[in-house]
Amino acid sequence: xxxxxxxxxxxxxxxxxxxxxxxxxxxxxxxxxxxxxxxxxxxxxxxxxxxxxxxxxxxxxxxxxxxxxxxxxxxxxxxxxxxxxxxxxxxxxxxxxxxxxxxxxxxxxxxxxxxxxxxxxxxxxxxxxxxxxxxxxxxxxxxxxxxxxxxxxxxxxxxxxxxxxxxxxxxxxxxxxxxxxxxxxxxxxxxxxxxxxxxxxxxxxxxxxxxxxxxxxxxxxxxxxxxxxxxxxxxxxxxxxxxxxxxxxxxxxxxxxxxxxxxxxxxxxxxxxxxxxxxxxxxxxxxxxxxxxxxxxxxxxxxxxxxxxxxxxxxxxxxxxxxxxxxxxxxxxxxxxxxxxxxxxxxxxxxxxxxxxxxxxxxxxxxxxxxxxxxxxxxxxxxxxxxxxxxxxxxxxxxxxxxxxxxxxxxxxxxxxxxxxxxxxxxxxxxxxxxxxxxxxxxxxxxx
Amino acid sequence: xxxxxxxxxxxxxxxxxxxxxxxxxxxxxxxxxxxxxxxxxxxxxxxxxxxxxxxxxxxxxxxxxxxxxxxxxxxxxxxxxxxxxxxxxxxxxxxxxxxxxxxxxxxxxxxxxxxxxxxxxxxxxxxxxxxxxxxxxxxxxxxxxxxxxxxxxxxxxxxxxxxxxxxxxxxxxxxxxxxxxxxxxxxxxxxxxxxxxxxxxxxxxxxxxxxxxxxxxxxxxxxxxxxxxxxxxxxxxxxxxxxxxxxxxxxxxxxxxxxxxxxxxxxxxxxxxxxxxxxxxxxxxxxxxxxxxxxxxxxxxxxxxxxxxxxxxxxxxxxxxxxxxxxxxxxxxxxxxxxxxxxxxxxxxxxxxxxxxxxxxxxxxxxxxxxxxxxxxxxxxxxxxxxxxxxxxxxxxxxxxxxxxxxxxxxx
Numbered sequence: 136x137x138x139x140x141x142x143x144x145x146x147x148x149x150x151x152x153x154x155x156x157x158x159x160x161x162x163x164x165x166x167x168x169x170x171x172x173x174x175x176x177x178x179x180x181x182x183x184x185x186x187x188x189x190x191x192x193x194x195x196x197x198x199x200x201x202x203x204x205x206x207x208x209x210x211x212x213x214x215x216x217x218x219x220x221x222x223x224x225x226x227x228x229x230x231x232x233x234x235x236x237x238x239x240x241x242x243x244x245x246x247x248x249x250x251x252x253x254x255x256x257x258x259x260x261x262x263x264x265x266x267x268x269x270x271x272x273x274x275x276x277x278x279x280x281x282x283x284x285x286x287x288x289x290x291x292x293x294x295x296x297x298x299x300x301x302x303x304x305x306x307x308x309x310x311x312x313x314x315x316x317x318x319x320x321x322x323x324x325x326x327x328x329x330x331x332x333x334x335x336x337x338x339x340x341x342x343x344x345x346x347x348x349x350x351x352x353x354x355x356x357x358x359x360x361x362x363x364x365x366x367x368x369x370x371x372x373x374x375x376x377x378x379x380x381x382x383x384x385x386x387x388x389x390x391x392x393x394x395x396x397x398x399x400x401x402x403x404x405x406x407x408x409x410x411x412x413x414x415x416x417x418x419x420x421x422x423x424x425x426x427x428x429x430x431x432x433x434x435x436x437x438x439x440x441x442x443x444x445x446x447x448x449x450x451x452x453x454x455x456x457x458x459x460x461x462x463x464x465x466x467x468x469x470x471x472x473x474x475x476x477x478x479x480x481x482x483x484x485x486x487x488x489x490x491x492x493x494x495x496x497x498x499x500x501x502x503x504x505x506x507x508x509x510x511x512x513x514x515x516x517x518x519x520x521x522x523x524x525x526x527x528x529x530x531x532x533x534x535x536x537x538x539x540x541x542x543x544x545x546x547x548x549x550x551x552x553x554x555x556x557x558x559x560x561x562x563x564x565x566x567x568x569x570x571x572x573x574x575x576x577x578x579x580x581x582x583x
Numbered sequence: 584x585x586x587x588x589x590x591x592x593x594x595x596x597x598x599x600x601x602x603x604x605x606x607x608x609x610x611x612x613x614x615x616x617x618x619x620x621x622x623x624x625x626x627x628x629x630x631x632x633x634x635x636x637x638x639x640x641x642x643x644x645x646x647x648x649x650x651x652x653x654x655x656x657x658x659x660x661x662x663x664x665x666x667x668x669x670x671x672x673x674x675x676x677x678x679x680x681x682x683x684x685x686x687x688x689x690x691x692x693x694x695x696x697x698x699x700x701x702x703x704x705x706x707x708x709x710x711x712x713x714x715x716x717x718x719x720x721x722x723x724x725x726x727x728x729x730x731x732x733x734x735x736x737x738x739x740x741x742x743x744x745x746x747x748x749x750x751x752x753x754x755x756x757x758x759x760x761x762x763x764x765x766x767x768x769x770x771x772x773x774x775x776x777x778x779x780x781x782x783x784x785x786x787x788x789x790x791x792x793x794x795x796x797x798x799x800x801x802x803x804x805x806x807x808x809x810x811x812x813x814x815x816x817x818x819x820x821x822x823x824x825x826x827x828x829x830x831x832x833x834x835x836x837x838x839x840x841x842x843x844x845x846x847x848x849x850x851x852x853x854x855x856x857x858x859x860x861x862x863x864x865x866x867x868x869x870x871x872x873x874x875x876x877x878x879x880x881x882x883x884x885x886x887x888x889x890x891x892x893x894x895x896x897x898x899x900x901x902x903x904x905x906x907x908x909x910x911x912x913x914x915x916x917x918x919x920x921x922x923x924x925x926x927x928x929x930x931x932x933x934x935x936x937x938x939x940x941x942x943x944x945x946x947x948x949x950x951x952x953x954x955x956x957x958x959x960x961x962x963x964x965x966x967x968x969x970x971x972x973x974x975x976x977x978x979x980x981x982x983x984x985x986x987x988x989x990x991x992x993x994x995x
Contacts, residue, residue, distance in 0.1 A: 248665050250892075261892025263670065286891065289670045358657030359800065384800055391802070 153277065156242055156265040157289050158216045164194050165218060166225040172196065173230075175219055176203060177243040180276060185319050187240065189267075189274040192219065194228070202230035208273060245325040246279065250357070253281075254342055255320035257349040259356035264288055266315060279321055282314025324357070326364040333361070333368040342373060351380025363392045374401055379409045383416050399428035407433075408453035408561060411440045415450075440555075448532050449525035451565070452546045452555035458486040459512055461495055466508035484543050486553060487516055494545055494553045496520045522547050525554060529565050532557055593808075600808040601815075602730050603795040604646060606878070607788050608816030609737045611642075612823055613875035614694025614845065615687070615933065617868055619778050620824050621848035624831025625840060627772060629760035631779060632828055635821045636761065638783050641977045642817040645948070648955045648966070648974070649789045650813055653796035654806045655964045660793040660947075661890035663954050673890040676946060681910070683939030684787055684883040688918035689932050691879060694872030696922050697846040701865040707923060714919035717877045718912060722901075730795075736874040739867070740823045746852075746863040747826035750833040757829060774991070781988045784981055786943040789951060791882035794889065830864065844929075880914035941989030945982040952978060 156178070164172045173196030180187035192206045192214070206228060212220040221228075240246070246262050253260050263285035266278040280288075287293045300307045322342060324333055342350070354362060354377055366374060366389050378386060378401060390398070402410060402425060414422045414437065422441070426434045436454050443449025457475065459468050468485065485503060487496045496516035506515035522545045523532050536544050536559060543558045612620075623631045649660065656663060665673040692710055699709035720729060792813075801809050831848055834855040842848045845868050853861040884907050888895045894904035901908045921927060952974060956965050966974060 248670055261665070263892065281892070286670065286674075290674055291671075358797065359802070360657050388800070388802055391804075 152269050154216060154267050154269065154274070155280070155285075155288060156247060156267060157285075159214065159219075159267075160243070162216070163218050164192075164221065166221045166228075167212070167223055168225070169220075170225050172221065172225055172228060173202075173204070175214075177241045178274065179205070179239045179241050181239070186268075186275045186277065187318075188270070190239065193241065193243075194230075196230065203233065204228045204230045211272075214274075240323065240325065242276075245323055246276075249324065250361070251279065251324055252322040252342070252353055253316055253320055254322055254345060255316065257345055257353055259353055260316070276318045278315035278317055280313070280315055284309065284313065324361050324365065326360065333364045342369070347376040347380050350377055354381055355385065359388055363389060367392075371400060371404060375404045379405060383413065386413055387417075395428050398425060399430075402429050403433060406453055406455060407437060407440060407555075408451065410437055411450070415441055443525060446529050446565070447525065448523045448527040448529075448546045448557060449554070451529070451532070451561050452557045453561070454555045456486060456543075456545075456553075456556040457484070458488050458492075458553060460490060461487050461511065461513045463512050464509060465503055465506045465512055465515060468512050469503060469508075484541075484545075484556070485512070486545055486556075487513055488553055492552045494520070494522060494547050494551055497545065520545070523557070524548070529562070533562050533566055536562060596805055597808045597811060600799070600801050600805050601812045602734060603792050603799065604650065604809070604812035604814075604816035605737055605819065606730070606733045606795070606816070607646065607792040608642065608813075608820040609740060609823075610791075610875045610878045611783060611785070611788065611820050612740065612827075612871055613687075613691055614697070614868065614872045615690050615936075616782050616824070617694070617827060617871055618845045618848075619775075619782050620827040621831045621835075621845050622842055623775050623779055624828035624833075625835035625842050625848065625851075627775060628832040628836040629756055629828070630765050630772070631776060632757065632761040632825055633764040634776060634779055635825055638780060639817045639821050641780075641981070642783060642820075643814050644970075644973055644977055645784055645789065645951075646792055646813045646817065647810055648951055649793040650796050650809050651806070651964055652951075652955055652961070653793040654801050654803055654809060655962065656960050657797060659797050659886070659889045660790045660951070660954075661886040663960070664950050665890045665892070667954060667957065667960075668950065676943065676950075677887045677890050679939055679943045680786060680790070680886060681883055681914075683936060683943060684879050685914055685917055686932055686936035686939060687785075687787070688876060688879045688914055689921050690929070690936055691872045691876040692918045692922040693929050693932070694845065694868055695876065697844060698865050698869035698872065701846060701849050701861075701868070710919050710922055713873050713876065714915050717873065717880075718915050720877060721881055721911060722908065733874065733877070736870060737819075739870040740819075742863040742867045742870075743823050743826045743830070746860045746867070747829045749857065749860045749863070750830045752829045752833045757825075761825070777984050777987055780981075781937070781941075781984050784944065785940050786947045787879060787882045787886070789947055790886040791878060794882070794885050830860070876915070876918065880911050880918070883914055884908075884911040938989050941985035944985045945978075948978045948981060 159175050159178075162175050164175060166172050173194040175192065176195035177193035178189050179191035179193065181190045189208050191208055192211060194204045194206060196202055196204075206221060206223075210221055210223045212222045214220075242265055246265055248262060250259055250261050252258075260279075260281045262279045262281060264280035265276060266280060267274040268277040269275075284293065284296075287296050300309050322333075326333055345353070350373070354365070357365065362385060366377065369377065378389070381389075393401070405413075414425065417425070426438055429437065440449070440452070440454065457472060459471070472485075483500045485498050485500070486494060487498065488494055496513065497520040498512060498516045502515040502517075503512065506512075521535055521539055521541070523535060525546060525548055527546075532544060535541070536557075541559070543556045545556050546554045548554055652658075652660070652663065658666070661673065661677070664676065692714070695710055695713050696706040699706040720732060724732070796809060830852070831842075835842060835848065835851050838855060840851045842851060849861055849864045849868065852864055885895060887893075887910060888904070888907045891906070893906040895907055899907075921932075952966075952971075955961060956971065958965060
């Protein structure tokens with residue numbers, strides 16, 4: 136990934152093909168006869184391509200009673216840093232009170248000075264300027280500028296500051312280091328007023344490539360309205376990914392914006408340990424309501440899990456595990472594993488049980504793969520399997536897992552019936568919270 | 584039984600929402616505020632108490648709009664100004680804000696130095712210690728822990744109320760003079776009135792309050808509690824101000840003692856109202872100064888980073904939010920260092936801070952009015968016509984007052 140360095144180092148004066156949006160803003164517009172029409176206000180772009188192309192020009196005139204008009208890009212003769220000249224006559228332009236291009240993306244309203252998501256560096260950033268590339272007759276969004284120099288350019292200080300810096304240090308990093316980020320990594324956050332969602336370009340799918348924990352962090356940097364709109368715009372897989380990686384407060388505010396259908400869809404897809412973590416913090420009536428929405432079998436399992444205390448083995452465990460009866464052959468087991476679908480990634484253990492779910496033994500993928508396909512899985516089992524009870528404490532669980540180097544440990548009830556498993560990541564997050572007291576701080580350190 | 588249960592539920596929600604309004608309002612009673620109120624009490628007795636009632640109304644109306652914008656848009660005021668009015672306006676507004684808040688911070692450290700002298704401690708010891716404490720609190724704390732410390736600081740303002748009772752005022756006169764406005768056409772009186780009203784609404788307050796409501800993540804259905812927070816804040820802060828006026832009116836005014844600073848007031852109280860009253864007054868000054876010296880640099884760094892699009896830090900490390908921490912540290916360092924210069928003159932600093940506040944306030948209020956009435960941002964939560972009428976009249980009065988303050992500061 137590092138080959139695609141997002142901060143391109145370019146000398147702007149050499150690249151005449153590039154123009155900054157700030158250099159076009161407020162420049163005069165003339166009609167075909169050279170008469171004054173108004174000034175450049177905004178540019179409408181077509182968002183369908185990876186790099187959107189200019190589609191229309193919004194002209195502004197008058198002060199303090201401002202009027203706006205939209206001109207098609209085809210009607211523009213030329214447009215540069217000094218002025219814009221139209222192909223059409225002044226009389227053919229209709230000025231109106233507002234300029235709301237609801238469906239389209241416009242540079243000034245939706246991108247410039249707004250917050251966007253940088254899907255490459257996994258951050259929420261504010262756009263200082265937009266770099267456009269001249270392609271035949273149109274302009275294409277190439278980069279967004281988030282650097283200090285972009286800020287000074289907007290303020291009209293670029294040249295004087297450049298001069299001062301050159302005076303002190305002609306080789307200063309400030310002069311060559313442009314903080315430009317390619318548009319293909321930029322996800323705008325404009326909320327569509329009708330659907331209250333954010334348009335996400337499907338071909339890019341950049342949001343989907345961000346690791347779940349980072350996506351959660353990006354999410355926490357957004358304001359409430361953007362959080363809700365972005366969440367609604369995601370597909371189910373990404374929704375699940377985000378939901379399990381944000382704090383409870385944000386989870387709740389999202390929950391309030393969802394209808395019952397969306398809610399049941401989401402909760403059915405969240406692993407049971409994450410779901411119980413979330414549900415046990417809600418008021419009892421709300422939990423009841425949500426459980427009533429979920430598939431019957433799953434909700435029974437969840438309400439059972441909710442009965443255990445949060446820091447006991449029962450409260451920590453997930454009910455997703457792989458288990459086969461002792462008569463199953465290795466071959467059968469392997470072919471069944473290939474077909475299984477899981478909400479979360481189960482640890483690499485396979486449990487061996489009898490018909491009534493009593494835990495007999497355990498094996499792992501490596502042992503299974505090395506075993507002869509025809510023999511029963513019991514032959515490849517570990518000589519002894521350790522387990523914990525539903526009411527075992529976190530400390531006990533951690534101690535056993537460390538001692539026997541388990542990635543997951545089975546949980547059984549008094550009759551030795553398998554109830555679920557505790558995976559190492561759940562124990563780790565408990566221990567980390569225990570050691571540092573504040574999990575939040577850890578997240579911050581990781582980000583640095 | 585059910586009523587009682589829902590009452591507790593509501594109280595719990597309020598407690599979780601409470602904070603931004605009360606804290607912002609209380610910082611208003613900072614070193615400068617205490618000086619103004621003491622002088623008002625010492626020079627005019629109870630004659631200015633009535634003005635606190637319109638001040639409460641103005642404070643509630645202005646701060647309520649900030650709270651509402653924060654809850655509806657989820658963005659800070661600097662964020663909104665940047666997004667709606669562009670980078671140039673934001674940059675100049677932020678430059679003036681930084682400038683004015685540096686001077687405000689200096690006057691807070693002056694308050695710390697003054698209380699050091701009252702307690703007989705060297706200011707060369709207390710000022711650096713307080714500066715370090717203030718810096719450490721934000722750099723090492725999280726938003727939640729910092730807010731708790733601030734709320735505790737708000738509690739300490741009670742000492743002014745206690746000292747008010749210790750001075751044994753005549754409550755009948757206090758009550759009657761707070762209801763019936765008595766206006767004197769006397770230059771000194773009018774200046775004092777402007778001073779009292781003018782220090783009430785400062786530009787940093789709107790930025791700070793809106794950001795901290797956003798930071799708390801208050802949802803629209805709990806907005807009514809957030810409004811209650813603003814109202815309680817406005818009342819508490821003005822009741823404390825009234826008690827400061829009462830203490831000074833009841834002791835200094837009666838004996839015809841004239842004062843220039845809060846330190847003078849405390850010293851003059853000692854023989855008249857006793858040892859305890861003196862210590863309470865001095866402690867109140869120290870608490871208020873330290874508290875405001877925390878919030879002012881914090882609020883400045885917060886607003887500037889919001890507007891310029893830099894990372895904001897209460898919950899981040901120095902490496903992640905370098906601009907935030909540099910700005911925060913620099914303001915505290917400058918504020919503390921200037922006070923430690925031997926023989927530094929405080930009056931010009933106060934005047935510059937008043938003047939810069941006066942330049943910025945009209946712009947901030949007008950931006951707020953435009954933003955809060957923007958349908959695209961606020962949806963159905965824009966101001967009603969009546970509310971707009973009230974807001975515009977308050978804004979006009981505030982602009983005129985701050986302009987008068989600004990020009991008198993210039994002339995002097």
